[in-house]
Amino acid sequence: MxxxxxxxxxxxxxxxxxxxxxxxxxxxxxxxxxxxxxPVEKTAIVAGIGCSGNLVHLQEGPQPFGIHGIHGRTLPIAWGLKASRPDINVLVVAGDGDFLSIGAEHIGPQSKRNLDVTAVIMDNGIYGLTKGQASPTTHLNVVTSTTPYGKLDDPVNPLEIYLGLGVSLIVSAVSSRPKELAQLIGMAMDHPGFAIVHVQSPCVTYNDTYEALKGNAKKGIEPAAYDLPEDHDPSDMASAYQHARSGRIPLGVLYRRPDSVPMHERLEKAKAAHSAKQRTVDEMLATFVV
Ligand SMILES: Cc1ncc(C[n+]2csc(CCOP(=O)(O)OP(=O)(O)O)c2C)c(N)n1
Ligand code: SF4
Structure with a gap:
């Protein structure tokens, strides 16, 4: 198409x-x-459920393949796709609710596998599609339909989670700078391994964070987002943690693992090293028959 x-x-x-x-x-x-x-058909977009996941339907121009799966399961679908077709460029698109709440259990295993996909996460700090319930990234004390007295749980820090789970490329960005975002997504797609581009993407209807991100000098609001300094070395995990824990939102390439070997390359190497021991399906089935 x-x-x-x-x-x-x-x-x-x-x-x-x-x-x-x-x-x-x-x-x-x-x-x-x-x-x-x-060709564009070499890319497949795996979408989560939410306003954000609808990105897979709302792209203009040449259309990649798209899969709109079930809530929270973008990574297992992406894994299946990549395992059978490692040549395909797989892009995951999901919201903070989809990826960091119901889907959170999949981030760790795919980080350890270093699945070669790029996940673009649209963080609006709310469940937008279902009309404004609190999400893991909703800030403390924010009133939503599920937190009528203000949110009581501390918000999660996605960048710190990704660092802790060993994601091999971690990028932080804002949706208001689409050209810069394109360059960062392009770099993430080129990265051999699991890449997450975590984007602050405000929900104007249920959690408008534009002003908080950009700041407003007249109202004395300091911008929450700031560009990572030029001397930040993305291979320096300690520096990455320092920025992730700054209490603000660092923008740019937070962390890049220097020795990143993706899952499908590990598998190829293992197969080559153990080729003599490989059995056919019939041989394997025969071991179950007495
Ligand atoms: C198993 C399951 N549980 C709950 C839902 C309802 N549901 C649909 S989208 C959504 C949350 C979406 O939030 P988020 O991922 O942050 O995306 P946004 O709409 O904000 O872009 C929920 C809870 C569902 N579709 N499936
Ligand atoms: S502004 Fe909010 S509710 Fe509206 S489409 Fe965006 S995320 Fe969904």
């Missing part, structure tokens, strides 16, 4: 941060196609 499906009529609210993210994805894919001479 060269154009998105006109029959899919889901619409984001005007001003939703996800518009900047879809633009970033479109630009990154166009650049990849040109740079690598790769």
């Amino acid at each position: 060269t154009k998105r499906n006109p029959d899919y009529d889901f619409k984001w609210c005007p001003g939703c941060g996800d518009f900047g993210v879809v633009r970033g994805v479109e630009l990154a894919l166009a650049d990849r196609m040109q740079r690598l001479g790769e």
Whole structure:
């Protein structure tokens, strides 16, 4: 397909941060196609459930393959896809609720496997599609439909979680800078291993964080987001932790594992090293028969 499906009529609210993210994805894919001479069909987008996951339907221009799966299970689907077709460029798109709540249990295993996919996470600090329930990244004391007295649980720190779980490339970005986001997503897709691009993507309807991110000097609001300093070395885990724990939102390449070997390359090496021991399916089945 060269154009998105006109029959899919889901619409984001005007001003939703996800518009900047879809633009970033479109630009990154166009650049990849040109740079690598790769057809768009070499990419598959695996989407989570939420306003964010609808990105897979709302992309303009040449269409990659898309899978809109079940809530929280983008990574298992991406793993299946990548295990059978390691040549496919797999992009996961999901929200903070999908990825960090119901889907959180999958991040650790795929980090350890170093699954070669890029996950673009749209963090709006709320469940948008289901009309504004608190998510793991909703801040303390924020009133939502499920936290009428203000949120009582501490918010999770996604960057710290990714560092702790050993994600091999961790990028932090904002949806309001789509060209920069495109460049970061492109770099993440080129990375051999598990890459997460965590994007602050405000929900204007249920949790508008534009002002908090950008700041407002007139109101005395300091910007929560800041660019990582030039002397930040992404291979320096201690520095990455320091910025992740700054209480603010560092923007840029937070961490990159220098010796990143993805899962499918590990498998190829193991197969080559143990080729003499490999058995056919019939031989394996025969071991179960007495
Ligand atoms: C198993 C299951 N539980 C709950 C839901 C309802 N549900 C749909 S989307 C969603 C949360 C979406 O939040 P998030 O991932 O942050 O995406 P957003 O809509 O904010 O982009 C929930 C709880 C579901 N579809 N499936
Ligand atoms: S509800 Fe929020 S996240 Fe969903 S489309 Fe509207 S602004 Fe975007």
